[in-house]
Amino acid sequence: xxxxxxxxxxxxxxxxxxxxxxxxxxxxxxxxxxxxxxxxxxxxxxxxxxxxxxxxxxxxxxxxxxxxxxxxxxxxxxxxxxxxxxxxxxxxxxxxxxxxxxxxxxxxxxxxxxxxxxxxxxxxxxxxxxxxxxxxxxxxxxxxxxxxxxxxxxxxxxxxxxxxxxxxxxxxxxxxxxxxxxxxxxxxxxxxxxxxxxxxxxxxxxxxxxxxxxxxxxxxxxxxxxxxxxxxxxxxxxxxxxxxxxxxxxxxxxxxxxxxxxxxxxxxxxxxxxxxxxxxxxxxxxxxxxxxxxxxxxxxxxxxxxxxxxxxxxxxxxxxxxx
Amino acid sequence: xxxxxxxxxxxxxxxxxxxxxxxxxxxxxxxxxxxxxxxxxxxxxxxxxxxxxxxxxxxxxxxxxxxxxxxxxxxxxxxxxxxxxxxxxxxxxxxxxxxxxxxxxxxxxxxxxxxxxxxxxxxxxxxxxxxxxxxxxxxxxxxxxxxxxxxxxxxxxxxxxxxxxxxxxxxxxxxxxxxxxxxxxxxxxxxxxxxxxxxxxxxxxxxxxxxxxxxxxxxxxxxxxxxxxxxxxxxxxxxxxxxxxxxxxxxxxxxxxxxxxxxxxxxxxxxxxxxxxxxxxxxxxxxxxxxxxxxxxxxxxxxxxxxxxxxxxxxxxxxxxx
Numbered sequence: 001x002x003x004x005x006x007x008x009x010x011x012x013x014x015x016x017x018x019x020x021x022x023x024x025x026x027x028x029x030x031x032x033x034x035x036x037x038x039x040x041x042x043x044x045x046x047x048x049x050x051x052x053x054x055x056x057x058x059x060x061x062x063x064x065x066x067x068x069x070x071x072x073x074x075x076x077x078x079x080x081x082x083x084x085x086x087x088x089x090x091x092x093x094x095x096x097x098x099x100x101x102x103x104x105x106x107x108x109x110x111x112x113x114x115x116x117x118x119x120x121x122x123x124x125x126x127x128x129x130x131x132x133x134x135x136x137x138x139x140x141x142x143x144x145x146x147x148x149x150x151x152x153x154x155x156x157x158x159x160x161x162x163x164x165x166x167x168x169x170x171x172x173x174x175x176x177x178x179x180x181x182x183x184x185x186x187x188x189x190x191x192x193x194x195x196x197x198x199x200x201x202x203x204x205x206x207x208x209x210x211x212x213x214x215x216x217x218x219x220x221x222x223x224x225x226x227x228x229x230x231x232x233x234x235x236x237x238x239x240x241x242x243x244x245x246x247x248x249x250x251x252x253x254x255x256x257x258x259x260x261x262x263x264x265x266x267x268x269x270x271x272x273x274x275x276x277x278x279x280x281x282x283x284x285x286x287x288x289x290x291x292x293x294x295x296x297x298x299x300x301x302x303x304x305x306x307x308x309x310x311x312x313x314x315x316x317x318x319x320x321x322x323x
Numbered sequence: 324x325x326x327x328x329x330x331x332x333x334x335x336x337x338x339x340x341x342x343x344x345x346x347x348x349x350x351x352x353x354x355x356x357x358x359x360x361x362x363x364x365x366x367x368x369x370x371x372x373x374x375x376x377x378x379x380x381x382x383x384x385x386x387x388x389x390x391x392x393x394x395x396x397x398x399x400x401x402x403x404x405x406x407x408x409x410x411x412x413x414x415x416x417x418x419x420x421x422x423x424x425x426x427x428x429x430x431x432x433x434x435x436x437x438x439x440x441x442x443x444x445x446x447x448x449x450x451x452x453x454x455x456x457x458x459x460x461x462x463x464x465x466x467x468x469x470x471x472x473x474x475x476x477x478x479x480x481x482x483x484x485x486x487x488x489x490x491x492x493x494x495x496x497x498x499x500x501x502x503x504x505x506x507x508x509x510x511x512x513x514x515x516x517x518x519x520x521x522x523x524x525x526x527x528x529x530x531x532x533x534x535x536x537x538x539x540x541x542x543x544x545x546x547x548x549x550x551x552x553x554x555x556x557x558x559x560x561x562x563x564x565x566x567x568x569x570x571x572x573x574x575x576x577x578x579x580x581x582x583x584x585x586x587x588x589x590x591x592x593x594x595x596x597x598x599x600x601x602x603x604x605x606x607x608x609x610x611x612x613x614x615x616x617x618x619x620x621x622x623x624x625x626x627x628x629x630x631x632x633x634x635x636x637x638x639x640x641x642x643x644x645x
Contacts, residue, residue: 039508147597148366177365177535178579179613182593189590204508207581211588230587248513249538249583 003066005030005165005198006051011060013043013050013222020046021222024060025298030165033192033199035213035230037206037245043222044202045089048168051200052084053077064166082112085159087188089171091151095143102139105129105157112162124161132157132187149180153187160191167192168200173208185212206245210234218242221279224298228305238307240284278310286311326353326392327497327529328377328414333389335372335381335553337601344602346372346385348553353632354497359523359530361540361561363576364550365598370533373550374499378416379406394496412442412493419502421482425474431458431485432470438492457488460525461518480511487518497529504539516542537576541565546632549573552599552609555628559635567645569637572610608640616641 004027013021021043028034038044049055051062053069062069064080072080085108088094095104105125109116116124126136132153143151152172159167169188173181189212192199203209209216216233218226218241226239237243278284281291290310298308335347347369354360364370376387377398391398393414398406410416418424426434435454439445445453451470458466461484474482483503490498500519504512520543523530534540540547540561547564549557549572557570568574575594596613599605605612611621620640630636635645 039510147600149597177598178537178576179365179594180597181581182579182591183595186590186593205581206509207583208591210583211581211591234583234587244510246583248509 002029004028005065007061007063008051009061009063011047011050011062012058013046013055014058019222021050021057024219024222024224026217026224026227028166028198028200030198031192031196032215033201033213035209035216036200036202036219037204037209037216038219039204039245041221042219044204044219045170046222047219048086048170048200048202052081052086052168054086082108082162083165084168085162085164085166086168086170087152087155087159087172090175091148091155092143094155095151097143100140100142101129101134101146101154104143104154105139105161108158108162128157128161129154131191132160133183149176149184152176152184156184156187156191160195160197163195164197166198166200168202170202171204172201174203174205181208188212206249218245223279223308224306225280225308226306227298232302232305238301238305238312239280239309240286241280244283278308327356327358327394328352328354328531329390329392330373330377331390331392333373333376333387333391335369335376335385335387337382338384338386339602342602345604346553346601347376347387349628350389350550350555351628352548352555352558354529354531356496357523357527357529358546359532359544361544361547362531362533362550363535363537363540363547365535367552367598367601368550369553369601370550371501374416374501374531374533378410378414378499379403380416408442411438413496415490415493415495415498417483417486417490417498417500417503419505421479421486421506422474424486425482427474430471430473431477435470435485435489435492438489442493454488454492457492458485460491461485461488461522463488478511479507480514483507483511483515484518487515487522491522491526491528494526495528497531499531499533501533502535503532505534505536512539519543537580549576552604553601554609554638555636556610556639557635557637558628558630558632559637563635567643569635569642569645570610570639571614571616571641571643574643575613575615608638616643 006028008024008026011021011024012019024047036044046055050057057070069077069080102125105128106121109121109124125139129136129138134150134153173184176184201209201213210230213230215229217224218239220241226242237246276295277293278291278296281287288310296308296310298306300306301312330350330352333347333350336343337346350373362370375381377391381387387399396409432451432454436447436450439450439453440447455466455470458469463469463481463484504515507515516539532540532543544561547559547561548555549570551572557573564573568577578592579594581591594613599609607622607624608626611617618641626638626640628636628638
């Protein structure tokens with residue numbers, strides 16, 4: 001078995017008294033795409049930022065090729081960051097409006113390859129812009145002259161110009177129109193294949209995650225509730241939350257035991273989260289008394305498929321989806 | 324049957340740096356009583372502007388020509404007091420972002436009751452109790468308590484329910500819902516769609532559902548109208564449209580939606596290029612530069628929308644076979 005590139009153990013992020021991420025454990029391997037799925041407020045972006053130390057984690061470790069990123073000195077962390085890059089959701093606000101596109105893509109090179117000549121820099125930037133489907137001649141233009149999809153290409157060029165080993169994509173296509181989404185996702189996949197980059201792909205869109213992930217993590221209110229290989233997860237999702245997410249997708253067929261999304265409570269009061277017990281219990285159609293008192297551990301149901309639910313071993317009717 | 328809303332040859336132009344930008348061109352559309360019509364298009368396709376014109380909510384630099392008739396009135400030529408009597412009562416709109424469309428410093432109950440006080444002339448007491456009943460109808464739990472809460476105390480889905488309640492208070496003939504679930508999570512989105520379906524069945528109100536998401540529209544609409552670059556390119560009964568799209572743009576759009584069914588794909592299907600910027604429309608068909616079926620004629624001659632509202636219509640020189 002290969003050593004994982006990234007090994008996350010017991011990660012916790014607190015915002016005041018509120019824990020936004022709790023006891024998160026997972027591994028990510030070289031060249032792998034790990035999908036991270038959850039609703040807004042589930043902690044997806046917080047987790048991404050904590051991994052890169054853009055946010056302070058209060059507990060746990062993020063081991064990157066054997067080194068814990070959370071305890072590195074600022075200088076040592078900075079050296080590691082050339083291998084760890086991120087693409088943000090909003091392509092416009094994540095670019096500096098007063099910086100030309102060429103300068104935006106050149107900045108990481110100036111920091112990490114300071115000996116590059118002006119001419120070499122221009123060539124590398126031009127090459128990268130071409131690689132993401134723009135032209136080298138556009139380097140002098142500014143973000144407002146580009147469409148949303150083109151701005152996202154620029155954000156990807158900035159992230160990939162150093163050929164990082166890990167790329168975190170935080171909802172990279174959710175602000176784009178459907179006809180543009182596929183172009184951007186395919187571009188990410190091509191770049192990933194060429195550079196052998198591992199990818200953490202964050203999205204609320206399960207159908208999208210299904211097409212590009214090797215494994216999928218489902219996160220609910222800061223905890224992982226289900227992890228599995230892509231095909232296993234979509235063929236037989238086990239956690240009621242995962243099942244609810246899948247059956248709520250428009251176009252999902254009415255399976256016999258479709259989790260009634262209409263019966264899912266909309267939200268839970270934060271006070272209820274503080275107590276023991278499963279965080280999903282107030283919305284769960286299958287709740288038992290034990291769910292009120294005991295937090296279900298993330299246990300292996302079948303090899304490679306881990307679920308945090310007291311009823312995860314009960315037989316479930318498979319969901320089916322209309323074409 | 325006479326239509327509730329009848330839009331005829333609607334054109335909307337925005338004055339921008341001395342030039343006119345054509346945002347909506349020659350849109351014709353009729354909505355029958357109790358009908359649910361989905362309006363689908365990408366951002367910038369003009370789908371929202373058509374209905375902003377109907378509500379008299381176009382930006383100051385916009386000019387609309389053509390005609391929008393609602394219950395015998397010409398909305399484009401109505402003066403402000405007359406328009407104010409219609410909108411918010413017989414013709415109402417639900418917006419995308421339920422946070423910014425509610426007033427942050429007024430209690431939910433006050434905002435709802437105000438609609439009945441202004442439009443129906445009810446005394447505040449009665450208006451408040453009607454408002455409370457309406458909250459119950461949109462399945463808000465504990466409506467008495469919610470009446471005294473402020474928008475920030477409610478979740479996104481709850482706020483959207485309040486907006487739906489508000490839109491129904493005066494017994495409208497037509498509700499326009501502009502991306503009502505786009506800001507919400509999928510599980511909450513499914514609940515709001517269920518609610519809109521129930522509202523239609525109970526009250527028989529006509530509904531226009533504007534969305535960029537064909538999947539959302541599919542579950543509710545009787546008929547779907549597809550817009551591209553300011554024009555209607557296809558209109559068909561929902562099942563027909565999904566079974567056999569006629570316009571290449573509709574077909575490409577359907578092909579591009581990632582699905583939970585079928586084998587997972589290594590690469591997603593794509594539609595090359597991007598929609599034209601308003602103001603930079605090509606001479607012929609606006610979709611021609613991205614169209615797999617485009618021929619010489621498409622680049623020089625703009626196709627007209629042909630067909631009927633019942634059998635479906637398409638604006639394409641080389642439509643897919645029906």
